[in-house]
Amino acid sequence: MDMILVVGSMLCAVFLLPFAMVRGYRWYRDRKLMKKMSPEVKKKLLANIGDTSISEGTLRLVRMYIIRQHLLAAAVFEIVFIIALAVCGWDIAFVYVTAGMLLGVTASAVLRLLPLSRRKKLKKVMGFICRKGRYGATVMYYDMKSLKYRMFTAGTVYEKGDNIRLGSFINLVAAEYRWGTHIIRLLIF
Numbered sequence: 091m092d093m094i095l096v097v098g099s100m101l102c103a104v105f106l107l108p109f110a111m112v113r114g115y116r117w118y119r120d121r122k123l124m125k126k127m128s129p130e131v132k133k134k135l136l137a138n139i140g141d142t143s144i145s146e147g148t149l150r151l152v153r154m155y156i157i158r159q160h161l162l163a164a165a166v167f168e169i170v171f172i173i174a175l176a177v178c179g180w181d182i183a184f185v186y187v188t189a190g191m192l193l194g195v196t197a198s199a200v201l202r203l204l205p206l207s208r209r210k211k212l213k214k215v216m217g218f219i220c221r222k223g224r225y226g227a228t229v230m231y232y233d234m235k236s237l238k239y240r241m242f243t244a245g246t247v248y249e250k251g252d253n254i255r256l257g258s259f260i261n262l263v264a265a266e267y268r269w270g271t272h273i274i275r276l277l278i279f
Contacts, residue, residue: 120228120241123220127230131218132239134259135232138216144263152263152275153206160199167191205265205274215264215271217242222256227276231262235270242273254278 171187206212220241221228228243242262246254254260254276261277 116243120243123228124230124239124241127218127220127239131230132232135216135218135230135239142214144212144214148263148277149206149212152277153203155275156199156202156206160195160202164192164195167195202274205272206263208265211266212274213264213266214277215262215273217260217262217273217276219254219256219258219260222254227254229260229262229273229276231264231271231273233271235266235268240271244273244276 168188168191171191215231217229217231219227220230226243226245228241230239230241232238233240263274263277264271265274266272
């Protein structure tokens, strides 16, 4: 029993500690960046709080994007896994790992599509692109529920780089919950 606790705590430290360090570093960078934002940007974000609804066409595009993104991710994972197994040798583990990966991608897609089904809670929020990297962009927006400015980092692996310009304003699809606003996606079609 003691051995299980020791091994379990070591595995948690090995896998959770790097994740916590990356999240903490991102939180620190976001706070530092938020302090540097100009008052004009903050005023414009605050002025565009209006409860704008989202059209059915926009929701359809968001749904199709999420499905396409997960299908591409599943295809990439499967191709890499098949190549690795072809090099290392085929085994029954192939079936289990493939089924697990497909189940994981399906569950992820369902969890990302679920907030879109609650149409009454959806709204459009204005954001400001304050950091752009090779694989992601950080957007600052004003959360009306918690009455504070927040940061949201979105992956942009499947996006066209021309649509994401540093220092520009952008619309976000958001879901309203009791504890605050949850950003679902950047509207950069």
